[in-house]
Amino acid sequence: MTDLPPSQAPGDGVAALDRAIAILDAFTIADRSLGLAEIAARTGLYKSTILRLANSLMRGQLLERLEDGRYRIGPATFRLGALYQRSLVAMDILLPIMRDLSERSWESVAFYVRSGDVRTCLYRVESKHPIRYTIREGDVLPLLVGSGGRVLAAFSGEQGEPYETIRKTYSYISIGDRDPQTAGISAPVFGPGRTLLGVLTLAGPNTRVDAAFLTRMKRPLLEAAARATRAFGEDASMLDAASLDTPPEPTTDPGFGEHQIRVSGTQQANVAELRAGGRSSDG
Template identity: 30%
Template sequence: MTNNAGASRAARGRRPPQGEPVIDRAFALLTAFTEDRRSLTLAELSRVTGTPPSTTLRLARRLVHWGALERDADGRYVVGLRLWEVASLAPRAHGLRRVALPYMEDLYEATHQHVLLAVRDGTDALLVERLSAHAAIDVLYRVGGRLPLHSTGVGLVLLAHAEPDFQDEVLAQALTHEPEGVPLSSAALRRSLAEIRGTGVAVVNRAEPVPLHAVAAPVRGADGEVVAALSVVVPAGHAEPRVLAPALRATARALSRSLGAVTGPPAPAQGSLLRRR
């Protein structure tokens, strides 16, 4: 009987094969929040995550105590500032953003629209910084948001310089050009990626939800690998991509050199789009 009791205690104390469930459930609560779900009640948290209400309450209280969650004036749960504090320490975002901001500000002053900086994270482009004018056109991108690799300027640059196996994995999917929902052939996308590598820029002309041009260029790190993509997004008719491209390439190269990359001499910016550094 003693042996059976010991075996029972051992079984109860043994961790499940896929990790600690408490941690998994806590992360599930945090990832329940999205752009369209910025605040949730306890019942909604339980339903979205499939976690029992009693467990949801216990975990939510601990997350509030730690600062990962907060309660708003209506008692609903929202993401806490402690998460932002921790996330700001991520070296791929924070260090890159600190070095990139002066260069982004140059492009912002030249265009007074949107300047984006993104890195590849899994199968998405993750926006780590955005400078935007008050009167800039509406875009669907926010800092911390994810962008498709195959239909955005920064995404195409990151995809064009990704590993061949990764490119093949993306190209094997049924892709549509977002947000228009137009089917995109893998052969056409492969040609576009080759052109981006050849010209040094990606150009996306979009008609919806508003007509715009997006021009993006690669940013390289000390090892010469592409670590980010820099982009400007302007309304159609504001500036032609052929005018934006040289300035964007020059700025991306200057930023790359600040990150330790060895690059060729900067190409002169055309016209007065960009002041000289």
């Protein structure tokens, strides 16, 4: 017997994690449960090692011990599997919509999901402007500040203002709410049964992204949220109606027209280069 599966070299990865993975990998579709001896035979691990790691896996609900002492896969694996499937589908649906919105606005677009009392950036598409609002996938932000957090809270049942208004308008503009140097607008995305999946957020530095610009972007954002909601299989008529209550986007390209005049001459040159097919430096 060894402390590592025969297929792995002793120095590969973190040993304890490798062993825990080996225990989970011992289960197949045909197995309702496995005894300690069966796991030891399939992994090549000592029984004492399996018992120690099994306790950690059970605390994480990745493994369960039955009354007869046998083990079965725990409920957390179902949740992780569901998240994986959802992530794959969500990525395929959301990223093209987010890219379109970013192209239309020339600003950064992110998709946030609620995680308890915080929100997490699941996907993001960055602005083409040299100076831009940058958020990384996986970044965790407060829930009750910023346009994304406010919209998530509103459609999770938060009471009072501004949440009552958000539920009527399906969007929220925030200027300096979370960060004094940024501004943004967000709208919800729903799934089957009107389940709140997350929010689309369009954001940028407030030297360029002001209330007037965000108001102009309200209709394109709501149209993007409606498009995503329909793609997830839910009726988007409420988002369509909300978008019709907003003024239409001007014909001027927000990347190069009125939206650009607040950018410095150097940044204008960089943007002009981008328009001609060049690349900007990182912001």
